Amino acid sequence: MQGYILFTAPALFIITGLFYDKINELKFSGIKRVFAIIILALLILLPFRYCVERTKMLNPNTTSTEWVEDLKKLGETNHGKAILFNYPRPIEAMFYTDFIVYNTIPDIESLKGIQKLGYKIYFAGSNNLPETIRENPDYQIIEMNDIPELK
Numbered sequence: 001m002q003g004y005i006l007f008t009a010p011a012l013f014i015i016t017g018l019f020y021d022k023i024n025e026l027k028f029s030g031i032k033r034v035f036a037i038i039i040l041a042l043l044i045l046l047p048f049r050y051c052v053e054r055t056k057m058l059n060p061n062t063t064s065t066e067w068v069e070d071l072k073k074l075g076e077t078n079h080g081k082a083i084l085f086n087y088p089r090p091i092e093a094m095f096y097t098d099f100i101v102y103n104t105i106p107d108i109e110s111l112k113g114i115q116k117l118g119y120k121i122y123f124a125g126s127n128n129l130p131e132t133i134r135e136n137p138d139y140q141i142i143e144m145n146d147i148p149e150l151k
Contacts, residue, residue, distance in 0.1 A: 075097030083102070085124070
């Protein structure tokens with residue numbers, strides 16, 4: 001909630017300015033003067049670092065939207081009551097589909113109870129699923145593209 005800082009910013013700027021003036025007024029000599037200059041420089045330069053980090057200019061773009069397209073296709077082709085398990089981004093998946101999504105794998109008894117309620121059960125990725133789930137024809141396993149957590 002960056003907005004809450006907005007109300008305190010003028011007071012913090014005044015306090016920072018007074019601190020800067022007070023340190024600058026003191027007559028230090030030798031190593032103390034060098035240390036005071038470093039403190040004053042850091043006082044000015046560190047906030048710029050956070051400005052640059054927020055723009056994420058220095059981070060390589062590792063995001064891909066192929067997983068979004070997969071979710072949209074899955075949501076378009078499967079209507080009705082459905083649950084997707086073993087998906088590492090459940091909130092994003094529920095945003096793009098009408099599925100109920102979990103990042104966990106339930107036990108077999110829970111899956112049977114869910115099926116009795118009339119839900120279709122899907123699993124994302126098969127690499128960490130137990131054999132009982134992989135071999136059961138009632139569960140559909142979907143290989144999703146470009147999800148780093150599943151690779």
